[in-house]
Amino acid sequence: MSASTWVPGAAGSLFDVDNLPYGVFSRPGEEPRVGVRIGDHVVDLAPIAAAEMLDVHHVFEEPSLNPLMAAGRQVRESVRTWVTGLLVDETERDLVEPSLLPLAELTLHLPVDVADYVDFYASEHHATNVGRIFRPDGEPLLPNWRHLPVGYHGRAGTVVASGTPVVRPTGQRRGGSPTATPTFGPSARLDIEAELGFVVGVGSELGSPVSYDAFADHVFGVVGLNDWSARDIQAWEYVPLGPFLGKSFATSVSHWVTPVEALDAAWVDLPGQLPEPLPYLGPGATRGLDIDVEVMVNGEVVSRPPYRTMYWSPAQMLAHLTVNGASLRTGDLFASGTISGPEPDQRGSLLELGWGDESAFLADGDDVVLRYTAPGVRGGRIALGEVAGRVEPTRG
Amino acid sequence: MSASTWVPGAAGSLFDVDNLPYGVFSRPGEEPRVGVRIGDHVVDLAPIAAAEMLDVHHVFEEPSLNPLMAAGRQVRESVRTWVTGLLVDETERDLVEPSLLPLAELTLHLPVDVADYVDFYASEHHATNVGRIFRPDGEPLLPNWRHLPVGYHGRAGTVVASGTPVVRPTGQRRGGSPTATPTFGPSARLDIEAELGFVVGVGSELGSPVSYDAFADHVFGVVGLNDWSARDIQAWEYVPLGPFLGKSFATSVSHWVTPVEALDAAWVDLPGQLPEPLPYLGPGATRGLDIDVEVMVNGEVVSRPPYRTMYWSPAQMLAHLTVNGASLRTGDLFASGTISGPEPDQRGSLLELGWGDESAFLADGDDVVLRYTAPGVRGGRIALGEVAGRVEPTRG
The missing domain is CATH 3.90.850.10 (Fumarylacetoacetase-like, C-terminal domain)
Incomplete structure (x- = not known):
């Protein structure tokens, strides 16, 4: 997929759609959950995954990346493909935009529950x-x-x-x-x-x-x-x-x-x-x-x-x-x-x-x-x- | 408390009421939960604690001792006093006996979710x-x-x-x-x-x-x-x-x-x-x-x-x-x-x-x-x- 992202300011940045790292964020008064970074925004994945009825949508509601990580390589690859599609396809913009949160308004947490x-x-x-x-x-x-x-x-x-x-x-x-x-x-x-x-x-x-x-x-x-x-x-x-x-x-x-x-x-x-x-x-x-x-x-x-x-x-x-x-x-x-x-x-x-x-x-x-x-x-x-x-x- | 336990075979053994170690056990088809050992038996604490409406009863329903341990020294001491009472007081026998399980019929598990x-x-x-x-x-x-x-x-x-x-x-x-x-x-x-x-x-x-x-x-x-x-x-x-x-x-x-x-x-x-x-x-x-x-x-x-x-x-x-x-x-x-x-x-x-x-x-x-x-x-x-x-x- 070589199409450009519709997310303002992200195309050509160090956090373009070829990056898409995962983290755990929260907003005041809300529980921490999983997001993906694009430009200076974080995509709140849980509501989008629920709306699209992804079978792994629950992994995005967790306070660490562990459940997503435990789901394995195939899930990791297919989630990445899905997120990339959301962020380059203009027709997804109405769905995604309410969950596109400015990074500056979020608290970021330790992303992993570290085992050893x-x-x-x-x-x-x-x-x-x-x-x-x-x-x-x-x-x-x-x-x-x-x-x-x-x-x-x-x-x-x-x-x-x-x-x-x-x-x-x-x-x-x-x-x-x-x-x-x-x-x-x-x-x-x-x-x-x-x-x-x-x-x-x-x-x-x-x-x-x-x-x-x-x-x-x-x-x-x-x-x-x-x-x-x-x-x-x-x-x-x-x-x-x-x-x-x-x-x-x-x-x-x-x-x-x-x-x-x-x-x-x-x-x-x-x-x-x-x-x-x-x-x-x-x-x-x-x-x-x-x-x-x-x-x-x-x-x-x-x-x-x-x-x-x-x-x-x-x-x-x-x-x-x-x-x-x-x-x-x-x-x-x-x-x-x-x-x-x-x-x-x-x-x-x-x-x-x-x-x-x-x-x-x-x-x-x-x-x-x-x-x-x-x-x-x-x-x-x-x-x-x-x-x-x-x-x-x-x-x- | 110096009274003797009513549990058959326990008095004078190496697992008398002055011992009472905690562990995690399960029976076939059931989830692991917390028990205490007395003689050659294990007391299934969860149903007794629920029946007696102990405010910490939920810690006994867990698959590790961690929630019980996290509750602190005072809870540890008061649970020990409570369990001792159950096992030496003849009037508690009817309550406890259905939850007194022969050790030989149980599977024992790693008792602690080890952090570091x-x-x-x-x-x-x-x-x-x-x-x-x-x-x-x-x-x-x-x-x-x-x-x-x-x-x-x-x-x-x-x-x-x-x-x-x-x-x-x-x-x-x-x-x-x-x-x-x-x-x-x-x-x-x-x-x-x-x-x-x-x-x-x-x-x-x-x-x-x-x-x-x-x-x-x-x-x-x-x-x-x-x-x-x-x-x-x-x-x-x-x-x-x-x-x-x-x-x-x-x-x-x-x-x-x-x-x-x-x-x-x-x-x-x-x-x-x-x-x-x-x-x-x-x-x-x-x-x-x-x-x-x-x-x-x-x-x-x-x-x-x-x-x-x-x-x-x-x-x-x-x-x-x-x-x-x-x-x-x-x-x-x-x-x-x-x-x-x-x-x-x-x-x-x-x-x-x-x-x-x-x-x-x-x-x-x-x-x-x-x-x-x-x-x-x-x-x-x-x-x-x-x-x-x-x-x-x-x-x-």
Whole structure:
């Protein structure tokens, strides 16, 4: 379908009909429900779907995308076709217009009821930079890094919607010497991690791995994600069981979930993998996404990480996550880890951008916004949801 | 209340009226709902609560304990008083008896809709044993271990009820040399970890830590827990972000959740903590639970770990988990980590019991049962829920 949309201001914008991300919105005094974004409007899908007697109309009346996502790939594709038709066909205008709500009048919510949250470490440039900063005399990459997408579970209950203030976490930090008592107080090294998140729509059975080539059957769409990190808390706590309180205070995700079909034109070959990964990771079939990220701090762009430079692919992360038989659930979220490109101005964390300089970390009141764009299927670009957050001082 | 119960066979048993754990059961063709165990029976609470017009009667009609747990400490205490009255007062017998169901006729389910799952590492003996096995020439405990309860997030979606078969996980294991390609296949070092789990009833606000002295306001009760572990997968993957696929294939919990009031007589002083922990960990107020654990493999007791020998207390784990402002949700589960006592026959994992001997790990078809008892408030002992699981061969 190449016809233009009749929605005012949408044609040619970053939220044209080749985008159509899903989110959860509410109006004052009303319950949150599912909408789709077009230009600077949100289509309130529930009344239109009910009027047209869609058999899945109830999924749009829910306060999260989970029921829509659980309905599966075929429903996701047919709903997208239906919504596209509503927005390009002038004869649908009378039906749709009463449900076309100006974005500025709506409250947006966390779009997904997050089941499990897993964070990977899939950028070679990021892992190498971190290795060089923390272990300047050793090999920057650990022996397992090129054999598997290293990952860990994060806290699902503190995944918050873009715009939620982030309270500076308090915790233990290493003392002045290895035997000194640790210090305690607000983190002095509060950082960001610019990432991409993948949201699972269709779950899987316990004991049965999911193949890398079943990615689009299980993954519903993509979110922007900021994995806020307290580097001083993390550095003291993380041996031997990994990051915990240095990460678990907040992870912000975009209001909008971009369905995988909107990214059909964004797939590119990854830079390459040596040594060749094991067969379950689908060596040679490693496709990444050509998504450009912008990291803005207090209104200034401080970095432009390119997602196409990642080492491990989204499908490889999914295959690895389940190769031990771990089941997937609707609402599972897995993220890429910090996106860093090869150039100094392509790094996705302040740790790397400042290369250990203490003044590089976030101050109270700082505003962080992550923005994402990708090639659209019509030849232009589409925007993914942005991720904003302001640092608030420690309470009490 | 010291009167005896009228329920046949229950008085003097490990499930007397000083125990009364909650679970979720179903009968053929019926929906799962909440029950309380007395002797070898389950009280179907929903019809009795409805007949007596309890204002919280709806929480017993649910397929998980979460709504009951979310109702808070006061409701938990008053429901316990009410149930105790039903079971000791002969005049209630006619009301209750139609809802007193033989345990053998019921299917038991996962009792909790698990929100986030956190696993700690709170036994000094376990951490020391593991350190000695893996780092024979170094200090067995890492520098942070005596300053904070080390923990990490596990996979909530693969927490399963006792009795669920555990499929042997497949994954990558370290190759023959540091530069060799890793091997791939079913884990050859499948292990157990005998633990105690704590279930959160009442959540907390993002950005606001929970004090150690608010333990019983937030924690509803205790479960038995087996943190199945694939040591070979874990050893290769765990640097630098901690255990992932070596743990995420399955974590088994008991069908029964023992409310904290049933453990009022089980609190004991912990062995002691040096150096003194930071103030947020409540130094000097560190109370543990005198719970005896039995580890049975194929019907034989292989170990008797004593929970009273743990280093970090349940309240300290809760305070640490939230000190960074991480919020709690109803259904959060946090576990102690492997319970190991000072003696060789008190170790809670096969890794420690076999001290690295490969033949000590689990074979396909092996049955593991963890059993737990504690002092009851009437002077005898109560049983916590047991945790059973049989190892099934890798699929495919």
